[in-house]
Amino acid sequence: MTSISSDVVRLFWAVLVGMALFAASVCAAEPRIVDGVEVREAIIKRLAAAGEAAAPSLLPQKQFYLCDAPLIVEPTFGGWRSVNVICPSPAKWQIAVRSQVKGAQIFNPVPNVAADLRAVFLTRPLRRGDRIQPGDVEMRPIETLSTGSIYASIDQVMGRLMDQSLTPQIALMPRHLAREWSVEEDDxxxxxxxxxxxxxxxxxxxxxxxxxxxxxxxxxxxxxxxxxxxxxxxxxxxxxxxxxx
Known part of the structure; x- marks a missing residue:
């Protein structure tokens, strides 16, 4: 009986130690010095989710501060033209970066329809000069933080020519398409x-x-x-x- 009890106690403490070591390994993220490459990638990924193409100019070798958490990217001054890149831990810090987005602004949808806001996206990469065909585009949800010049219907872009190459990650906008007049003078x-x-x-x-x-x-x-x-x-x-x- 004594031997069995001792085995149970040892097993109990082994489990506790194992759980503590596992928790410590999960909670303790590897700290690193954030560099220009990481900041640039975080900005591009965040703006792509908002339907924008960003091209921040940062030196890859530029080093910032210590961080042990994912970077947070937030818009400044009501739009995406510049952003704040934030590290929340171990000591919170933030830097302001120009995201190199032209005409970025906050898009204000009609109240109570923000959850239903959708835009036209490509289903595959298209090159400049390609004509949009059935199956090349689809409707997807888009964040309210985006430009106001988005297409809300596939009919608005069907048959149009691409004016620049584009990937499926960016919402289709008028600047991506060859100019085609919807209204002529005296119409x-x-x-x-x-x-x-x-x-x-x-x-x-x-x-x-x-x-x-x-x-x-x-x-x-x-x-x-x-x-x-x-x-x-x-x-x-x-x-x-x-x-x-």
Whole structure:
């Protein structure tokens, strides 16, 4: 009986020691000096998740501070043009880095639909000059921290020519496609005006040429007033504000 009890005690302590060693190995991450390569990769990965292509300029051999946790990348000044790269442990520190993203800004979707915000992404890499065919694109969720010029429908890009090579990790945007006018000067347009939560549909005349996402001046056919609108589709414009008559 005494021998069995001793064996049980030894087994109990062995289990405890093993559990303690395992916990210590899990909790203790290997500390390292963060360098330019790691910072650059963290920025590119974070912005890709937000639908942006980043090209931060950092010297690979540049060394920063000690860190034993994954780096955190956050936008600054309301957009992705520059970011804060943060290490939370062992002593919290952060650095500001220009992410080299043109026109980055926070996209504010319609309230209560943020969870349903989706954009057009490629399903495979395409090269400049390739024409988008069925199966080349798909709809995917996108973070609210992204540019406002994203495509919300596959119909908006089908058959368009690529103006630059692109991977499936980046949301498709007007700058990626060859210029194709959605509105020509003097076109008869379908106007959408939203005021105080009320939607008004009207007709107008284009005073300028524009493609998807462009802001152009239009003339309201009913009132004759000159308005500023955003091109939202083929001969479709959503009014933003009154322009100069």
């Amino acid at each position: 008869i347009l379908a106007l959408r005006i939203v005021r105080g939560g009320i939607e008004i549909l009207s007709t107008g005349v284009a005073l300028e040429t524009g493609q998807f996402g462009d802001r152009i001046r239009v003339e309201n056919a009913r009132s004759g007033k000159v308005l500023l609108g955003k091109v939202t589709g083929e001969k479709k414009v959503e009014i933003i504000a009154k322009g100069r008559e």
